[in-house]
Amino acid sequence: MINPEMIVYAAIGIFMLAMLLAMVRFVKGPSVVDRVVAFDSLTITSLVLISIIAALTNRMIYFDVAIVYGLLSFIGVIVVAKYIQKGL
Amino acid sequence: MGDTIKLIGAIMIFMGAFSLLVAAIGLLRMPDVYNRVQTGTKASTLGAIMAFVGVGLFKYESWGDGNWIGRVIILVLFILLTNPVSSHVLMRAAYFMKVPLSKMTKTDKLKEDLDNNVIKEPNHE
Numbered sequence: 205m206i207n208p209e210m211i212v213y214a215a216i217g218i219f220m221l222a223m224l225l226a227m228v229r230f231v232k233g234p235s236v237v238d239r240v241v242a243f244d245s246l247t248i249t250s251l252v253l254i255s256i257i258a259a260l261t262n263r264m265i266y267f268d269v270a271i272v273y274g275l276l277s278f279i280g281v282i283v284v285a286k287y288i289q290k291g292l
Numbered sequence: 293m294g295d296t297i298k299l300i301g302a303i304m305i306f307m308g309a310f311s312l313l314v315a316a317i318g319l320l321r322m323p324d325v326y327n328r329v330q331t332g333t334k335a336s337t338l339g340a341i342m343a344f345v346g347v348g349l350f351k352y353e354s355w356g357d358g359n360w361i362g363r364v365i366i367l368v369l370f371i372l373l374t375n376p377v378s379s380h381v382l383m384r385a386a387y388f389m390k391v392p393l394s395k396m397t398k399t400d401k402l403k404e405d406l407d408n409n410v411i412k413e414p415n416h417e
């Protein structure tokens with residue numbers, strides 16, 4: 205029988221690799237919108253990572269952190285889009 | 293029985309991780325902003341929802357009190373609602389900011405609508 209936690213640890217490694225690739229786009233993106241898109245992808249990946257850590261360490265409070273983080277990221281993307289379209 | 297549910301949850305998390313990795317690779321390799329946001333949003337929404345369902349299955353022993361599964365459902369609904377909205381607003385802003393399209397672009401329906409005065413460009417202040 206395979207231990208399920210080992211599969212989850214391997215998945216955490218893949219999440220780290222995905223965050224690294226998105227970080228490359230965040231650093232070298234030619235326009236502002238590229239950077240915002242890469243930041244959105246980074247946020248979603250770290251949201252999933254926070255919830256996995258909450259499940260592994262059995263602490264429910266981290267899940268509330270993930271919910272609030274997702275809300276703030278959505279508002280941030282909307283504000284940046286409004287700003288680059290016609291100013292605040 | 294319980295071990296099987298836990299194993300299915302772990303495999304769902306792994307598939308979600310794979311989908312997010314594909315999204316990040318597409319973010320690196322696509323030619324312009326519009327293709328990048330397409331792969332970034334679609335694949336990462338799918339991957340995040342799969343991983344959250346996997347987390348919900350992984351914590352099967354605390355389904356009874358409803359705290360974990362309620363938060364997982366709230367997060368899945370939240371991502372499903374907000375991710376398309378934010379990417380759409382961002383791409384509209386990028387188009388009117390005149391970020392150049394790729395050389396391989398064939399059709400541009402928004403430009404045709406702007407030329408035919410179907411919609412108007414938002415005024416800059």
